[in-house]
Amino acid sequence: MKLIKLEWLKFKGHRFFLIGTGLYVLCMVGLIIGIGNIEPLGSSKSEDGGIVDLGTFGEMGFYDVPFVWHNLTYIAGFFKFIPAFILLFFVANEYKFKTYRQNLIDGLTKTQFYISKLISVLFFSILSTLVIGITGLIVALIHNPDLGILEMFTGGEFLIAFFAEVLFLMVFSVFLTFLMRSSTVAIIILLLYYSLVEPFIGYILMGDFDVFLPTRASRELINQPFTRMTQMDSIMGLETAETIPLKELIITFSYTLIFALGGYLILKKRDA
Amino acid sequence: MNLEIANEPKILTKVEKVLQIQSLRKEFGKIIAVDSLNLEIPKGSVYGILGPNGSGKTTTLGMVLGVISQTSGTYSWFGEPLNFKTKKRIGAILETPNFYPYLSARKNLEIVAKIKEIKNPDIEAVLESVDLLKRADSKFKTYSLGMKQRLAIASALLNDPEVLLLDEPTNGLDPNGIAQIRDLVRGIAKRGITVIIASHLLDEVEKICTDVAVIRFGKLLFAGTVDEMTGGEGVLEISADDNLKLKAELDTWTCFSSIKELNGKLSLVLSETITASEVNEKLAKKSIYLNHLNFRKNSLEEQFLELTNKPKS
Structure with a gap:
């Protein structure tokens, strides 16, 4: 409890963090509500285009249970870097301002300090999942008025996958920050590794092992939902998973644990 | 074992130590x-750790504060290892004042109070004591260096500590700021709080400290009272076969300001001019024959000035 209050004291005074978090939440909510009106295939009513007119995402069944959870968590996944960066700056600040050191001098143990940062990690992961969960529930209720409340959560396991995905990225970001002790370096490494290095290694490995790369599994938790939603799968001969892959989920949680422990060991071993 | 007999010559009291390394x-x-x-570091002292930049002062303090791990060796605070309980009895700042720049002084102190688990922190009072109450709600980053240093002292005082540890508290300040900090430290020492100050300025240590340790290249060169270091009228190091008898005789003398026993030798800081041969003669008349006699006059001061003023290599 002491650590939660401590984190809150540190966090709430920072305008950038508060506004950033607020914007992140608004962004996600706005996106969830607004995306229904977007027409993915360009201008509508293309009567002569020969392409099937799908209309807006909303009309395509974006908000229909059970697809809604798959769709929302997939879209929201693109925004997970926002809380990751906020958290990364928040942790790196403790090094930059040497307040980490002062915290220890004032009486905190390294373990307590680490736990306080894990609390922030959990806070952002839970917040992200809750925002998607609650907003998703509201839009699902609006668009599926004839279903009962429990039926709304059909396909809700995607929320678990989303939580795992965000949690993993948060822990990975914090790990890199503890490793590098600088926000700039940590962000560069995070982006480079996540979007370049690992896909490249994955491409070389090709085979059965690429799923065991650290960030790979977390990325494959929620695959693109659109071909499934629009029943393109059957047309294109694809097979999109209708639920979340258990293997990837386990691997993601394992790596989350590994990086969480790794960050702790780094902190324990190094001088403040 | 150090036997302080300067103030009460007849009773040899073992002075309580706040920090032992x-x-x-x-x-x-x-x-x-x-x-x-x-x-x-004896209780109630204002202890200066003097040494040029890069002599290992901050590393030493970092180790005893638990933020730098030692390669070997031990230390204890109040005879106990460093833990949450002992940390609460210490108020310390290492290097620069470290606070959250985006928070006000008050909010920063709230964080310190939260960490130290102080139930009802008297933030107003400590800010008042360092003359910062008017700026309590300004963000830390808007503070001048002198104000930052004072806030650091306020923060260290928040828990009514028994020991205050300051690392170069006047570094980078203008003369006015330096005077303010020194007055503050003297006031704190008067309240009975043991103060440990790391400094590279001999002048500073001379002005505010009672005891001093001189460090260079991580090695202890000297430890003792400031009087002993600067020498007064000189320092006399003597010993006889029967030191007790010698001490009893010396207690009747008035030409020195303190006696200290170290490794079987008595170290006297002279307050009057007296030559080594005069001392020897006076003692011989009382049938006390010295087996060791060493006199140095202010030589340490010159030596320390030289080494503390040497530019960082």
């Missing part, structure tokens, strides 16, 4: 930052 050593790769350091 035994053979503390820190290596950074091949560099030895602190080399087998032994130090004892």
Whole structure:
């Protein structure tokens, strides 16, 4: 409890963090509500285009249970870097301002300090999942008025996958920050590794092992939902998973644990 | 064992130690930052740790505060290891004042109070004591360096500590700021709080400290009272076969300001001019024959000035 209050004291005074978090939440909510009106295939009513007119995402069944959870968590996944960066700056600040050191001098143990940062990690992961969960529930209720409340959560396991995905990225970001002790370096490494290095290694490995790369599994938790939603799968001969892959989920949680422990060991071993 | 007999010559009291350091050593790769350091800081003293920049002062303080791990050696606070309980009895700042720049002084102190688990912190009072109450709600980053240093002292005082540890508290300040900090420290010492100050300025240590340890290249060069270091009229180191008898005789003399026994020798800081031969003659008349006699006059001061003023190599 002491650590939660401590984190809150540190966090709430920072305008950038508060506004950033607020914007992140608004962004996600706005996106969830607004995306229904977007027409993915360009201008509508293309009567002569020969392409099937799908209309807006909303009309395509974006908000229909059970697809809604798959769709929302997939879209929201693109925004997970926002809380990751906020958290990364928040942790790196403790090094930059040497307040980490002062915290220890004032009486905190390294373990307590680490736990306080894990609390922030959990806070952002839970917040992200809750925002998607609650907003998703509201839009699902609006668009599926004839279903009962429990039926709304059909396909809700995607929320678990989303939580795992965000949690993993948060822990990975914090790990890199503890490793590098600088926000700039940590962000560069995070982006480079996540979007370049690992896909490249994955491409070389090709085979059965690429799923065991650290960030790979977390990325494959929620695959693109659109071909499934629009029943393109059957047309294109694809097979999109209708639920979340258990293997990837386990691997993601394992790596989350590994990086969480790794960050702790780094902190324990190094001088403040 | 140090026997302080300056104030009460007849009673040999063992002074309580707030901090004891035994053979503390820190290596950074091949560099030895602190080399087998032994130090004892008596309760109630204003203890200066004097040394040029890069002599290992901050590393030493970092180790005893638990933020830098030692390569070997031990230390204890109030006879106990460093833990949450002992940390609460210490108020310390290492290097620069470290606060959250985006928070006000008050909010920063709230965080310190939260960490130290102080139930009802009197933030107003400590801010008042360092003359910062008017700026309590300004963000830390808007503070001048002098104000930052004062806030750091306020923060260290928040828990009514028994020991205050300051690292170069006047570094980078203008003369006015320096005077303010020094007055503050003197006031704090008067309240009975033991103060430990790391400094590279002999002048500073001379002005505010009672005791001093001189460190260079991580090695202890000297530890004793400031009087002994600066020498007064000189320092006389003597011993006889029967030191008790010698001491009893010396207690009747008035030409020195303090006596200290160290490794079987008596170290006298002279307050009057007296030559070594005069001392020897006076003692011989009382049938006390010295087996060791060493006199040095202010030589240490010159030596320390030289080494503390040497530019950082």
